[in-house]
Amino acid sequence: MSQPPPIQAPGGLAPIVAFGIEDEYGNCSVVSGIRPLPTRLTPADVPAALVGTTSTSTLVGPFEPALNAVVYCTLSGDFEGSVQVARSTDGGETLHPLTVAGSTWGAFFGPACEAVWQESEEGASLWLDCSINSGSLEYRVSQ
Template sequence: MPASAIQNPAGYVPEHAVAFSDVDGTAVTVSAAMPLPVSLSQAANAALSGTAATSGLVGPFQPVLGRPVVLALSGTWSGTVKVSRSTDGGATKLPLTVAGTVWGQYTGNCCEAVWDESEAAARLYLDIALSSGSVTYRLAQ
């Protein structure tokens, strides 16, 4: 069998393509019109944390969009801690609700996701009303 000569540059280029599955399972080649569906999350902002021995309002906490906000409360205390939300720089603070029912209001220690923000102007606050003791709080992502 005769040896074939290698010519550089070749008259062809081997093509490689990246594809992904669309909603109905069809392979879609990545292009400018159909970019690879990926996203990079923004780094989390500084946590709102501290200890309160008196009633008051703490905040604001600026959540990163599309990521859950976790509230941790600990200590020996009695009273209420309520998460409030503002979209006007803190002039108006509204309690979190789900279907018209109060959400994000606590009378004991907790560690759970309380909110997932989708509006860039939104800020979260903790409205702390203590009857006794002190509560350590942390609102973070």
């Protein structure tokens, strides 16, 4: 391994920058080969997909997403009706439809496969509010 360049006049100093992440005790720890910067979820961090089929109107959930990872909603089947993705922070007691800049988001009226959300709040959950008029809906919410 080569030596770093020497510090020379006129400054006699060199600024050093290091990245830190939270360790298991909540303290700042310098990123290193022993404690690398986390860059992606591992399979153990990803929750099981919420998967099922329904031919009646129902509320499906909860799906408790891993933080800061995209959530996908896949809908298929010959259903007629609507599906609205909703979010709750109190275990499903109160459901809020997803919106973006005040406009409805995560509302579907037929088959779809889309990224619908990215959660940043611990303990929040996602639900599917399914209003089925006829046919059968197959759903999958996953990360």
